[in-house]
Amino acid sequence: MPHRHARAACAAIAAAGALILAGPQSAATAQQVPGTSPVVTGSAADVQPELLDAMRRDLGLSRAQATDRLENEAEAGATAGRLQHALAGSYAGAWVAGADSATLTVATTRAADAAVITARGARAEVVPHTLAELDRAKAALDRAAARDASTGVPVWYVDVRANRVVVRAAEPAAAERLITASRADRALVTVEKTTERPRPLYDIRGGDAYYMGGSGRCSVGFAVTRGTTQGFATAGHCGRAGTTTTGYNRVAQGTFQASTFPGRDMAWVAANSSWTATPYVSRGGQNVQVAGSVQSPVGASVCRSGSTTGWHCGTIQQHNTSVTYPEGTISGVTRTTVCAEPGDSGGSYISGSQAQGVTSGGSGDCRGGGTTYHQPINPLLQAYGLTLKTTTGDPGDPGDPGDPGDPGEPGGTWAAGKVYAAGDQVTYGGATYRCLQGHQAQAGWEPSNVPALWQRV
Numbered sequence: 001m002p003h004r005h006a007r008a009a010c011a012a013i014a015a016a017g018a019l020i021l022a023g024p025q026s027a028a029t030a031q032q033v034p035g036t037s038p039v040v041t042g043s044a045a046d047v048q049p050e051l052l053d054a055m056r057r058d059l060g061l062s063r064a065q066a067t068d069r070l071e072n073e074a075e076a077g078a079t080a081g082r083l084q085h086a087l088a089g090s091y092a093g094a095w096v097a098g099a100d101s102a103t104l105t106v107a108t109t110r111a112a113d114a115a116v117i118t119a120r121g122a123r124a125e126v127v128p129h130t131l132a133e134l135d136r137a138k139a140a141l142d143r144a145a146a147r148d149a150s151t152g153v154p155v156w157y158v159d160v161r162a163n164r165v166v167v168r169a170a171e172p173a174a175a176e177r178l179i180t181a182s183r184a185d186r187a188l189v190t191v192e193k194t195t196e197r198p199r200p201l202y203d204i205r206g207g208d209a210y211y212m213g214g215s216g217r218c219s220v221g222f223a224v225t226r227g228t229t230q231g232f233a234t235a236g237h238c239g240r241a242g243t244t245t246t247g248y249n250r251v252a253q254g255t256f257q258a259s260t261f262p263g264r265d266m267a268w269v270a271a272n273s274s275w276t277a278t279p280y281v282s283r284g285g286q287n288v289q290v291a292g293s294v295q296s297p298v299g300a301s302v303c304r305s306g307s308t309t310g311w312h313c314g315t316i317q318q319h320n321t322s323v324t325y326p327e328g329t330i331s332g333v334t335r336t337t338v339c340a341e342p343g344d345s346g347g348s349y350i351s352g353s354q355a356q357g358v359t360s361g362g363s364g365d366c367r368g369g370g371t372t373y374h375q376p377i378n379p380l381l382q383a384y385g386l387t388l389k390t391t392t393g394d395p396g397d398p399g400d401p402g403d404p405g406d407p408g409e410p411g412g413t414w415a416a417g418k419v420y421a422a423g424d425q426v427t428y429g430g431a432t433y434r435c436l437q438g439h440q441a442q443a444g445w446e447p448s449n450v451p452a453l454w455q456r457v
Contacts, residue, residue: 048288050311054303058313058338061099066301068100070352073300076104078452079120080297081422081436085455087113093131093160094122096299104297107131107160127163129188134158135320137165137184142322142331144182149329150174154198157321157335160298166318168194196371198323200237200265200345200361209307209343210253210269211246212239219306219347221358222290222377223277223389224268230277230389231270233380234346235358236261237327245269248307258384262328265360266380267346279389281305281348289391291353292445293377293419294453295319295438302336302351304374306344306359309366314338316351323373325361333357333373339366349374354439355388378438382419388440416443425457432457 055066073096080094083106092107104122108114114124138158145153152171159166165188169175175191209219218238224231231254239245239256247253253275259267271277281288296302296316303313314337322331336349340362349356357374364370381388412427417440420426424435426447433447433454447454 051288051303054311054313055301059099059301059315065100068102069301072096072101072104073296074352074452076101076300077294077297077437079104079122080106082455083117083120083122084422085434085436086116089130089132091131092127092129092134092163093158094297095161096297101299101301105161107163129163131158131160133185134160134163134165134188137182137188138320138322140182140184141165141167141178141189142329144178145322145324145329148178148181149324150178151197151324151326153178153324154194154196155321155323155335157318159318162190164188164190167191168196170194170197196363198325198361198363198371198373200235200325200327209248209347210234211250212243212256213245217307217343218345219308219343219359221346221348222355223279224381224386225277225389226268226270226384226386229270230275231257231268232277233266233268233358233377233386233388235360235375236265236267237325237360238267238346239269247275260383262325262330264332264379264383265330265375266358266383268380268384268386277389279391281350289353290350290355290388291390292355292442293381293388293438293440294354295376295378296351296354296356300351302338302349302356304336304338304340304344304347304349304359304372306340306347308341308343309339312339312366314372316356317371319376321373323361330360330373330375332379333360333375336372336374337369338372339364339370340372341365378419378421378440381440387417388442390442414441414447416441416445426454 052063052066055061076096084091087108090108090110092109094106097103105125106117106122107125107127109130111126117124141156152174153169155168167175169191172191179189209217211217221233224233236259240259241256243256245253254269254271257268257270279290298316300316302316305311317335319334321333321335340359345359347359355377357376360373360375362370362372414426414428419440420435421438422435426433428447434457436455437453
């Protein structure tokens with residue numbers, strides 16, 4: 001299949017990394033690097049060199065492949081969203097493949113759908129089980145684990161490429177007990193032997209980033225606001241509500257306002273007046289922009305930054321993953337091939353310019369490689385009523401807007417700051433739109449402007 005270079009409607013390929021919550025001096029001294037919004041076509045010149053360097057090192061790509069990969073992944077998300085709606089109950093998932101992610105595969109349980117899929121430029125794969133069936137089986141496992149979790153069964157997830165629910169177990173007998181207790185359809189579940197022992201990635205060593213209660217260290221995720229309060233999103237296992245934090249410079253910084261762990265792994269910290277939330281990622285003395293929170297598909301590249309190991313990249317293996325740590329089970333996380341080590345917890349995962357989530361935990365290290373899990377950012381924003389701090393300004397030429405509503409009379413139910421999931425419907429400008437990719441809405445991303453995110457019904 002030929003390369004699918006992103007059109008003007010596709011998500012941006014601006015550089016990204018680990019967001020900073022900057023004090024006045026650091027914000028003033030860092031150099032701003034321009035980026036783009038998801039309604040602007042990216043080009044090789046727009047991509048931050050540090051991001052391409054990390055992708056070359058960790059994914060074995062040439063500069064051209066890395067640039068093409070970001071463009072193709074941006075377009076793939078919008079195409080998959082449209083096909084998910086078109087296929088309805090027969091949809092069985094989507095993923096990208098190839099060094100430059102040029103091949104988008106969309107799975108269906110109905111052979112007659114193949115023509116619809118290929119007409120959109122994707123590869124069709126006919127499979128026995130719908131995504132809804134797999135999700136229900138995985139949810140049954142989650143409920144059973146909530147009653148009786150075992151570290152002998154550390155991970156389970158929906159694997160859309162295999163069209164199975166995969167249970168990774170250090171103790172196969174424990175996996176069988178979990179499956180039996182869940183009453184999930186055994187024909188949908190595959191058990192794989194693993195030596196993986198995931199753990200949260202915080203530590204009690206000194207360093208920069210931020211410190212909890214004067215002892216443990218974690219990493220800032222993404223800068224957020226709630227009304228006039230500024231702060232940042234991070235991992236729930238890093239602290240409980242009321243835990244105080246100090247910054248990388250050991251200056252008083254803020255207080256955990258809410259925290260969930262286990263179950264989920266999310267938290268947010270409200271900063272004091274000495275700290276300013278910025279829509280940037282810190283890398284090499286420069287500021288790299290964060291433009292939004294559009295979720296990337298399975299197979300897409302993703303990069304992580306943390307206070308221990310810095311910047312590393314890999315690929316998204318599965319969404320909707322559950323993982324059992326010694327402290328308990330968390331669900332709804334994303335599994336990746338990116339490495340991480342203690343102290344990286346809470347740090348940013350980002351694809352192109354789009355925030356993906358905050359580091360939860362994993363296994364392995366950045367010397368021999370590993371597997372990591374991140375808490376997706378959009379559910380975190382929604383749970384705590386937060387707004388992601390993003391770059392602002394003219395979103396640029398939206399390209400072909402499809403069938404826009406009347407820009408003179410917007411109105412409707414769409415609202416900036418609200419988190420939308422794929423399939424949600426809103427009204428705007430007298431028209432109804434369906435969300436194609438999960439994201440937090442912001443000014444300039446109105447449904448009539450961004451056909452990569454919204455489809456007119």
